[in-house]
Amino acid sequence: MKLTQLSCFSIVKTPTKIGSIALGVLLGLSGCGDKKTTHELVTEVAMTPVAANNSVSSSLTIWPELTPAIAKDPVLEAKIQALVAKMTLQQKVAQMIQPEIRDITVEDMRQYGFGSYLNGGGAYPNNDKHATPADWIALAESFYQASVDDSVDGINIPTMWGTDAVHGHNNVIGATLFPHNIGLGAANNPKLIEKIAAITAQEVMVTGIDWVFAPTVAVVRDDRWGRTYEGYSEDPRIVKDYAYAIVEGLQGAVTGDFLSDQHVISTVKHFIGDGGTENGIDQGENLASEQDLYDIHAQGYVGGLNAGAQSVMASFNSWHGVKNHGNQYLLTDVLKDRLGFDGFVVGDWNGHGQVAGCTNESCAQSVNAGLDIFMVPTAAWKPLYENTIAQVNNGEISQARIDDAVSRILRVKFRAGLFDKPSPANRPLSGKTELIGQARHREVARQAVRESLVLLKNNQSLLPLKPNTKVLVAGDAADNIGKQSGGWTITWQGTDNKNSDFPGATSIYSGIEQLVTQGGGQAILSTTGEFSPEQKPDVAIVVFGEEPYAEGNGDIDNVEYQRGDKRDLALLKKLKAQGIPVVSVFISGRPMWVNPEFNQSDAFVAAWLPGSEGQGIADVLFTKPDGSVAYDFVGKLSFSWPSTPQQTQVNVPLAQDKIAQAQADYQPLIPYGYGLTYQSASTDAIALDTLSEDNFSASQTLENLALFERAVKSPWSMYIATNNARQGLSSSVASNSALNIRTMDRVVQEDARLVSFTGSEQGTVGLISNFPRDFRAYSNSDSALSVSIKTEQLLQKPLWLGLACEGDCRQQVDIAKQANTTLGKWQNISISLACFAGKPMDFGKIIIPFYLTTDAKVDISFSDVVIQATPSEKTIRCH
Missing domain, CATH: 2.60.120.430 (Galactose-binding lectin)
Structure with missing residues (x-):
């Protein structure tokens, strides 16, 4: 053949x-x-349209009636109503269109007056990856001035810029990059999360941007999902607490400096059930019962809305056959009516085009379902704008629905002070480049790295190491800031980055090298674990793990690490064979089946995706010069660790306050909440020395x-x-x-x-x-x-x-x-x-x-x- x-x-x-x-x-x-x-x-x-499963009964009584965190102001509501009454249909629909910076010009903004715009992951001013903060400000200023220029359309409603600042201002060179959400979940420290969010807001505002597409509050049920690292935990209780904390950090406290000149608009996303799709397929089908949809997947929205979140992003996934971007029951009956949300619902990247009967250029169904802003990148924005106007004129979309959407958008703009604030270039934080990646911000990120680390194995108390030790630092993630930062880092997938793209950041190796050198020891970097006879180390720290990915590009069909290409395992075996104690530092966006790697490690640390402050790992691995503990491990697993490659849906039972170890269907290798410290007794540790290395591929059905x-x-x-x-x-x-x-x-x-x-x-x-x-x-x-x-x-x-x-x-x-x-x-x-x-x-x-x-x-x-x-x-x- x-x-x-x-x-x-x-x-x-x-x-x-x-x-x-x-x-x-x-x-x-x-x-x-x-x-x-x-x-x-x-x-x-x-x-392809999928019929809704009529066997799923809907019951609004499952959902709580929330009181909006911000009471409606009658004076403000009258102002909104008066402005809406003055607007033409064209102006109203323009408020509902959100194009992307690569697809519109300043003159487009002047002509149409878009209500908002965004930069996607990997999109930069002038298409320049190394655009400076001044470049970002200049673009924000030019679009803003065009939006308030009433010489063309007769109206001067300010536009707003939204960006995916999901672990710091991650699109901007030199910004502070915090650990991804999975690591922050292991820290389980809401106060720290609030600080991180407030710092992110500041660095975002330096570049003239008003609005952040965060937090992600997905509760992950299947670790094959490529966005697992965007979830804080498989436990909705952590997610609920964190959602409140990060919304308050981004926007300010409702009773305090809410949406002041130190804060940005936040977005709780993706509504709803994105973490519970069948087989962990991104944008796939969630078949949870409505009770589980609330109990598991909605808790982040309860937390975020109670903190006053002003926008919610619709999710790509379906719930029982209906795409969420077109699901009126979820967007309107549940979110807006029952949960009392009076901000606006924004779509995800052309997500409306996936609704049955829709295209990117036309989707009355989404508007009728409750979508207020179309996120419509590419040239599709223009026909979508024209078709939406036509659909109002022919009755497919009611004028009342358009007025409701525009009122919601204006309500948020008024609350955020966009009508009163100076233009982006003249705001208090704008242009203060010393705030981007400043030492105080990086210290908080470094603290987050320390607290996110989870010690899974520590035979013979190998850790902590003394700094006067001769250390071999090996593995391809040891001196790779891009790999330790993961996806959503400068580029969309987090790929094609070099250490030079991270000014001010430290790799894991550089943090170790600095600490060990100061302590009188020696750190030798060798990605492949090679060393000369006179350099034989006392210990090897091997830093290895997943390559960066984002969204569906990270979807896998089981959680075996390096399936079919066990090069990192070979490195561990080579070092062990030479009698060198091995400390494994595992970089990953999810828990993975690493039984063979556990067996070859004397100590094993789950480091997740720590971001730009790699020295936070050295802080915990090494003692002070006098041998006392500098920083102990405090991180605990916020995701259960799998016992086989096929055990991808292993989630802590939520019916009780404590883990039900006796429950037959909860049998992870390492349970949720586990994490050793330097004070742990040997009896506290799970034996991870002689684990089965059978990946069950031959018997997999x-x-x-x-x-x-x-x-x-x-x-x-x-x-x-x-x-x-x-x-x-x-x-x-x-x-x-x-x-x-x-x-x-x-x-x-x-x-x-x-x-x-x-x-x-x-x-x-x-x-x-x-x-x-x-x-x-x-x-x-x-x-x-x-x-x-x-x-x-x-x-x-x-x-x-x-x-x-x-x-x-x-x-x-x-x-x-x-x-x-x-x-x-x-x-x-x-x-x-x-x-x-x-x-x-x-x-x-x-x-x-x-x-x-x-x-x-x-x-x-x-x-x-x-x-x-x-x-x-x-x-x-x-x-």
């Missing part, structure tokens, strides 16, 4: 924002013409994975492509210059597709996800890609069946010979996944799990695209 790769299949890396679409794979699979990123294509795709069976299965979407154009399918019939496609009935209504290739050029039909998906469990077993197919004419040219992964990689197999064996009749063609293996294929990051492409003139029908866990005897094998 011949395999081939097409040379023109390439990747376009375009920075994009949180919460939505993966970058990467181009969909004109055989062409070299005009190309779009996956982000651009998927936002064109109308998501895999089920068939349906990709297209009666309908396209979530999270996949269908597309067609030529050499020069791609499009998502939004109706039962579509065409381009290379093919025509329509739905057809094979067994039941519209359970198959008929594709008529014209033969004039290469045409492609396939399935795509908005983020790469992990297929390693299938590729490591005897699995196959199966499709039912019917060919009407004899193929004289290749018909390629293929898969593609994120990055410049794809593999395909010519199935023309098999297709020709039975003309005019359905047959099943099954190809072993081994046929698609080999470089550069990466089954851990599949973005397109199926495509057919040909330049032959032929009619082909297909249905039932499945990854078969147990292939049939007729499966084609390539070796």
